[in-house]
Amino acid sequence: MQTSLKLTVAAAVLLSLGACASKPKPVAEDTTPVEVVDTTPTPTAPVEETVVAPTGPLAGSLDDFRVNVGERVYYDLDGYRLDSDDQEILKRQAAWLASYPQVRILVAGNCDERGTREYNLALGERRASIVKDYLVSLGVDSSRIDTISYGKERPIAAGSDEQSWALNRNGFTQIVSGSTS
Amino acid sequence: MKRILMALVTAFLFATSFALPSAAQLQVRVTDGNFTPTPLAIPDFQISGANAELAKQISDVVRADLTSTGLFEMQNPASFIQKDLSLDVQPRFADWKIINTDGLVVGQYEELPDGKIAVSFRLWDVYAGEVMRINGQPGRRLTTTPDNWRRIAHKIADSIYTRLTGEDPYFDTxxxxxxxxxxxxxxxxxxxxxxxxxxxxxxxxxxxxxxxxxxxxxxxxxxxxxxxxxxxxxxxxxxxxxxxxxxxxxxxxxxxxxxxxxxxxxxxxxxxxxxxxxxxxxxxxxxxxxxxxxxxxxxxxxxxxxxxxxxxxxxxxxxxxxxxxxxxxxxxxxxxxxxxxxxxxxxxxxxxxxxxxxxxxxxxxxxxxxxxxxxxxxxxxxxxxxxxxxxxxxxxxxxxxxxxxxxxxxxxxxxxxxxxxxxxxxxxxxxxxxxxxxxxxxxxxxxxxxx
Known part of the structure; x- marks a missing residue:
C-alpha cells in the first residue's frame, strides 16, 4: 500500500505537470485514498469513529498499472520518437515491472487513420519496438515483453479530428499475465 | 467513334454491298480525349424455353456490364422499330440506323434437354451493315448450368467489349x-x-x-x-x-x-x-x-x-x-x-x-x-x-x-x-x-x- 500511495502521488504530480503539453493525455481518475479516520478529541462528546474501506486499485493489479503508472505513450504525427513525457511514463512502467517481476506485457503500436494500411502496420511495429527498447534499457528483461502492431486497426477515439488522431497514435502497454487480481 | 466518316462511307456503299473494308468498322477508342459513349442496342434475348425471366436477366447483366464501362450508351427499347429480330436473319439495318444505333446485339436463349442453358449471340455493325466476327466466328454460343447464368452474361459482355474496344476482357472476374x-x-x-x-x-x-x-x-x-x-x-x-x-x-x-x-x-x-x-x-x-x-x-x-x-x-x-x-x-x-x-x-x-x-x-x-x-x-x-x-x-x-x-x-x-x-x-x-x-x-x- 505504501508503494502504491507514493506512486499515486507521483502520478498525480506528473499528470498535472504534463497538462500543458501539446499531446493529449488520458483523463486522470481520482485516485485519492478514501480511508478517513476521524480522531479529533472532543472533551464533551463521545468519540465517533468512521472507517471506510479503501477502494483505490489493489497494488500490482491491472487497475493499479492503468491508473497509477500509465499504459499509453503518445506519438507526434508520423513520428515514433519518445519525448520526455513518454519517457516518464515508461520509467514508471519499468519501476512497476521491477516491483512485479512475474508480470509479462504486450506492447502494441497504434497509428491514426490518416495513413495507408500497410505503411501503418510497419509504423506501428516501429512504435511498439521503440517502447520495448526503452523499457529494456531501463532494466526490464526483454523476454517479458512482446510487441504487436495494430496499424490503424485499433483506434481508441472514434472521432475523425486532430484530437482523436493524436489519441490514436499511441504505444499501449498491456499486461498479459502475472498481475494480482 | 468516327461517326461522320462512317456515315459517309456507309452512304456511299450502302446500295451496293454490305461488305466494307475492316478499317471502317465500328471501333471504340477508349483513350479519346473528347469522348462520347457509343450507342448500342441490346434487345432482350429471344427465348426458346420456359424461363423467360432468366433470359431477360441475362440480357440485363450484359447491358449493365457494358454500361458500367462508361464507353457505351444503351438505346431505349421503346425506340426500337424492328421487333422480329432473329439470330439467323440479318437485321433491317435501316431500322437501327434511324435510331442512331452503332452496334446491335442479337441473342437467343435456349433450354437444353440435359437441363443446361445455352445463349447464342451475334454483334452487328449497323453502319457497316455486317456481322462483327469474334475470334474469327460470326457469333458465339455459350452453354452452362442454369445457376451459373451470370457467367454466361459476363462472357458475352466481355466478347462485345473486347471486339469493340480492342482491350482485353474483365467482366468475368x-x-x-x-x-x-x-x-x-x-x-x-x-x-x-x-x-x-x-x-x-x-x-x-x-x-x-x-x-x-x-x-x-x-x-x-x-x-x-x-x-x-x-x-x-x-x-x-x-x-x-x-x-x-x-x-x-x-x-x-x-x-x-x-x-x-x-x-x-x-x-x-x-x-x-x-x-x-x-x-x-x-x-x-x-x-x-x-x-x-x-x-x-x-x-x-x-x-x-x-x-x-x-x-x-x-x-x-x-x-x-x-x-x-x-x-x-x-x-x-x-x-x-x-x-x-x-x-x-x-x-x-x-x-x-x-x-x-x-x-x-x-x-x-x-x-x-x-x-x-x-x-x-x-x-x-x-x-x-x-x-x-x-x-x-x-x-x-x-x-x-x-x-x-x-x-x-x-x-x-x-x-x-x-x-x-x-x-x-x-x-x-x-x-x-x-x-x-x-x-x-x-x-x-x-x-x-x-x-
Missing part, C-alpha cells in the same frame, strides 16, 4: 475485399468475395480475427492475406474452393503486405522485426524465402512487374513514404536520374506516396497519395514521369487493377466518419463509380479473368 461491420472502435473485419458487378457476395471468414489486405493469385483460386489469428499478425494462403487456410512461412517477426509474384510461384511479403520492416520473397513450393531489402527504414507493399524482373515498393528511407523500384534479383538498377542504385525513387511530388501496384500492362504504377489533408488515387510511369491523379477524397486508398489494366478499384471514405466503400475509376480518370456491397468494404483486389 471477381473482387475479394474486407467486409466491415460494427462500431468504429470494435470493427469486425471479414474476408468477402463477389462477382465484378457486385453479385454473389459471400463471406469467406467468420470475423473472429481481424483480416486485412487480400490479394488474388494468378490462378484466381487462391488468396493471400493477413490475419491476426492467434493474436499474431501473419500472412496466410486461403483456397477459395476448399476454404482451407494455411499459414505462410515461419518468420520470427510479424508478416504483412503479401502479394503474389506474377507467375504465382512466390509471394512477396514484408517482415517487421525489432522496429524494422523489410521485403522478402518466398517460394511457395520450397517455402524458402530470400530477403530483398536490408535497410533501417520501413520497406513494404511490394508489387512485381509483369515480366517479374522488378518490384515497386513503399519506403520512407528518404524521410517520408515514397515509391521505389528495385530489381528482383538484387542487382543494381539504372535509375531514371542516370545513377545506379539498389533502388530507384520514382515519386518526387509533394506529399506521401504508398500502396504501389504495378499495372498488368507493365507501363504504369497505381498508388495512394496523401497530401494537404486529402487522399488521391493516381498513376505514374515506371520511369517516374507522367504522374496523373485520378481521384480525390477525404480518404481514397488501396488501388488494384482490373486484369486488363483499364480500370482501378480502390476504397473511399467520402467524408470524416463515413465508413469505407468500394469504388472504381477508368484509367482515363472518367467514370468514377461506387460498387455496391452489403456492408462497409475496404482493401479490394481484382481477380484475373476466370478460367
Amino acid at each position: 471477381r473482387i475479394v475485399y474486407i467486409a466491415e461491420t460494427g462500431p468504429k472502435l470494435e470493427r469486425v473485419k471479414r474476408l468477402a468475395i463477389m462477382d465484378s458487378d457486385g453479385a454473389n457476395q459471400q463471406y469467406l471468414t467468420p470475423g473472429r480475427n481481424t483480416v486485412l489486405t487480400p490479394r488474388f493469385s494468378p490462378s484466381a483460386q487462391e488468396i493471400t492475406y493477413m490475419s491476426y489469428e492467434g493474436g499474431k499478425p501473419r500472412i496466410y494462403l486461403f483456397n477459395i474452393e476448399t476454404g482451407r487456410q494455411e499459414l505462410l512461412g515461419n518468420f520470427p517477426g510479424m508478416t504483412f503486405a503479401p502479394r503474389f509474384s506474377r507467375d504465382g510461384q512466390s509471394v512477396l511479403l514484408t517482415q517487421a522485426q525489432r522496429g524494422n520492416s523489410d521485403i522478402y520473397i518466398m517460394n511457395l513450393r520450397t517455402r524458402e524465402s530470400r530477403r530483398l531489402t536490408d535497410h533501417p527504414a520501413i520497406d513494404t507493399s511490394p508489387s512485381m512487374s509483369p515480366d517479374g524482373d522488378a518490384i515497386v515498393f513503399t519506403s520512407d528511407r528518404g524521410g517520408s513514404p515514397q515509391l521505389y523500384i528495385m530489381n528482383t534479383d538484387g542487382s543494381p538498377r539504372t535509375c531514371p536520374s542516370g545513377g545506379r542504385d539498389a533502388a530507384c525513387r520514382i515519386t518526387f511530388g509533394k506529399g506521401n506516396y504508398s500502396t504501389p501496384v504495378w499495372s498488368p500492362r507493365g507501363d504504369l504504377v497505381a498508388f495512394t497519395k496523401q497530401s494537404g489533408g486529402k487522399f488521391y488515387i493516381g498513376v505514374i510511369g515506371v520511369d517516374g514521369k507522367g504522374e496523373r491523379l485520378l481521384t480525390e477524397a477525404y480518404l481514397d486508398e488501396g488501388p488494384d487493377w482490373s486484369p486488363n489494366g483499364r480500370v482501378i478499384v480502390y476504397f473511399r471514405e467520402s467524408r470524416p466518419g463515413a465508413g469505407p466503400q468500394l469504388w472504381s475509376v477508368d484509367l482515363s480518370g472518367r467514370n468514377e463509380q461506387r460498387m455496391q456491397t452489403q456492408t462497409d468494404a475496404s482493401d479490394p483486389a481484382w481477380s484475373p479473368l476466370l478460367q
